[in-house]
Amino acid sequence: MSAHISLIDRLRRNRVIREHGGSVALSLPTVIFLLILFAVPVVQLMLLSFQSGTFEHYEKAFTDELYVTVLLNTFEIALLVTVISFFLAYPLAYFLIVAQPLWRNIGMFCLLMPFWTSILVRTYAWMAILGRRGIINEALLSLGIIDAPLSLLYNTSSVLIGMVHVLMPYMVFPLYAVMRRVDPNLMQAAYGLGAPNWRAFLRVYFPMTMPGVLAGASLVFILSMGFFITPVLLGGGRVTMIAVLIEQFVTELLDWEFAGALSMALLTFTLVVYSIFKRLMKSERNLA
Amino acid sequence: MTNDTDLRLEKAFKAYGTVKALDHVDLSVRNGELLTILGPSGSGKTTLLRVVAGFAEPDEGRVLLQERDITFLPPAKRDIGMVFQNYALFPHMNVAENVSFPLQMRNMAKVEIKKRVTWALGIVELGEYAERLPRQLSGGQQQRVAFARAIVFDPRILLLDEPFGALDRKLREQIQLEVRRLQQQLKLTSLFVTHDQEEALILSDRIAVMNAGRIEQLGTPHEIYERPINRFVADFIGISNLISGVIEGQDRSVAVVRSKDGQLFLVAADAIPTQGTNVIVLIRPERLVLLDDGAERSNRLSGTVAEVIYLGQSEKLRIDIGGGRDMLMHRQSRLGGVQLEVGSTVNIGWTPEDAHLIVEDTVGQP
16 A cells, blocks of 8 residues: 555656656756856956956946947947848848748748858858959949949948848848738728728738837847958958957957957847847737 | 619629639619628628628629729728628727727828717727727627727728627627617618628628529518528528429419429419429428417328427427428427427428428529
């Protein structure tokens, strides 16, 4: 009898462990991985920035005009990339929703192919297209439209082109996901109630896709803030974003303490932006 | 077009591939009436509604709204109020915003909008809920918001696309009557689409029964139920006992019909087809009486009770009359009298006036 009870007890205890301990155990590898490779370095970086025991590095980062300019520049580029991506991605996502399956598949393929290609490869491809002896200049020269090559590379525009190209899918996919859930009946109802196409879009469709807009915008913006390879290669040193600056302090100037302070500034700024988007999304969810 | 007609379809035709969704449909909806398009799924009733609303264009024919040709007018310019199947309330707008939407689209003054929204919400008794979001409302309340939104801009006609389907039974009956009362009170010309024959009978001034893209019969609920024009309508509306036979002769306004197994039945009819015409005799289950209770009827059949379903206020009987055929009978439940059990032998009957004659030749035209 007692043997039976203890057996049942043991089974019960096992089930408790299976149900509750199981999820903890399953997430353990990820937790350890993130602790070692993410949390620890971030804390180290933070400690590094305070190694002098003062706020001097932060003071420098936020008062020295050079660094403030870079920070603002980074912000501006991230914002531009987000806005441009939005205007390109919104119609594209809508096209993917309404297109016939064949065209949808073709569109998805065109979107995913570059997405899976290395950023480095794509950035070099843009250099080959935009360069002094690139495809565009060669074509315009041979057609006699221009006499001397245009400088299309190493300016803010080329950085924007490259970054938008890389980041646009991050805008398209959340939009696509949200648009799929919009009930087509709602647009019909809007038309039937007297709304012309554009007003139905502005009053009904667009507000309903707002969660996707916010999700996409936050992804693109946050990723833009920390972008490195594309600004380095397509900006050619003339367009400085904060990640580029940080790299210079680490590898060239060997001022790890200041690099740490800049990194913390970037991280903080990113978290602030993230929390703003999150709040916006929350109020959207309450509505939709 | 006569003045009392609000909406008219003229030879409206629309095909999807080889399927004729609308097969040259003529239909007039009179001023202030509620006309129901009743049909099974795939009968073309939804296409008809979409053509009227402007979400689909007919391949041929015209749609006239108050003497104006609207066949190719975009939906936004038709001034038609519509209540959708799942209400299609805008989830990101509150009740007042939803109801004011059609007014804003008509660029009405703010004061006027406010006045009308208050009026419409008052009519559906939702004044208190103006600030609520649709998802904070019950199904019945959402339905009423959809109705308020559809009538607030004083539409020329109202379209109702199976608007009660999502409600549970008890609420559905209540809301149906409410909508009917408002429709009559506001004298709203309404076109109502449903597959639910009971709902159609309750709500309609007239019913158009649709099948395979055509209107099989158009008439009052009473006409449709009591005098179906063919087998399809008889089968689709209510429960029918159908006996096939041939006209044997006539005695004044009563036809004599010989059934396939040789029995003779008398059916009262205004126009009696010539001898030898194939006909169907329709007897509704509630017209049948139990002769064992002492009643006398000129038409009679005997059989055995195969099934008894007790419903409280009434009971349903399935009576096996031999030859693999059944008659269905409804009778008021009572205390005392003959109690029926499965297996009892019974005699049932009906008068010539209880039956309706359908000429078989009009059945199932392609």
